[in-house]
Amino acid sequence: MNIIGGNDNGPGCGFLSSREVDALIEGRLGARRAGLFDAHRDRGCGECLHLHAAAESFREILEHGVLEAEQTAFARIRRSVEVRLGQEVDRLQEGSGRSLFGRPWGVGRGLSADELEQIAAAGQSDLDEPVTDEDDPAEPEQE
């Protein structure tokens, strides 16, 4: 379930399928569906207005790059994020009883239930891979 009025199809209200959302983000949604999506938003669907605005912004950045002020601000914080990511990779490698990366890393310790669940899910073989669209990132958290 998506946050408000959404469904398992992914972001938006479900008017666009998960594949169509990917196409929207990548700017290759077919003209007929794009027209219908425009009309749908014109009727005021909040989910899809948010999704469309975000997809436009993302495409704008992909196509035109970031602004100088954004690049400068990012450069200032970049190193600290890299350090944090390194810690996170180390933590998952050292702390996981089940392999995240296809090899054993030792006995699990100190991970949250959520992290353990993620690792357990990651350790599933392709044989028990769910048939649902698993590349869909987890839906927004519920409160």
Next chain:
Amino acid sequence: MSETSGVVDDATLVKRFQSGSDPMEAIAALFDRYGAMTYAFFRRGIGDPQIAEELNQDLYVEVIKSLPRFRGRSSFKTWLFRLAYNHLSNLRRRWRTHLDEQPVEVPEDMLESLLPGDEDSPEHRLSREALYLQLRKCLARLPEVERAVILGRYYRNVTLDELTRQLELTNPSGARASLIAGQRKLKKCMEGSGEEPSEDEERRSS
């Protein structure tokens, strides 16, 4: 081949991460490629550099945790966008800035602040329903902070000081600056029937 001119493509980096051959190098390369873009996405979408920094860091921690399950049914960057969008949606939910959570009735004082003084203007001739739909389209294009301040101020009668505190705004002008900026953008958007340039386009042309 996935590697030309020394540039390794996303799919190869994802496979390297998943195989465990050198996950840190792979994630560092992906962060190097997309980190500034996702930071810009959050900064434009939220309107607050500090919160954008935090969300951007959280995003890549989430990437590390979720990448083992990524099977490449979409491109990495599309998957990354969807993950980033989820982070933005979570913020929107916490701040109660989702359009579908707002009352249908547009507050009168808000309309007054948005409509031109000239009562013969096209905006004044629109029906209430049309105005409402137009307003929703324009609100969706605002950064989260500005939308949060406008909705808080007009729809929930929260004071600007309280909004500054609730949103933990670090800007010295607090919510007042966001209110003024948001009103200006909304007014411009309403005059353009909801099709005014987005903030990204506006920023680029200035």
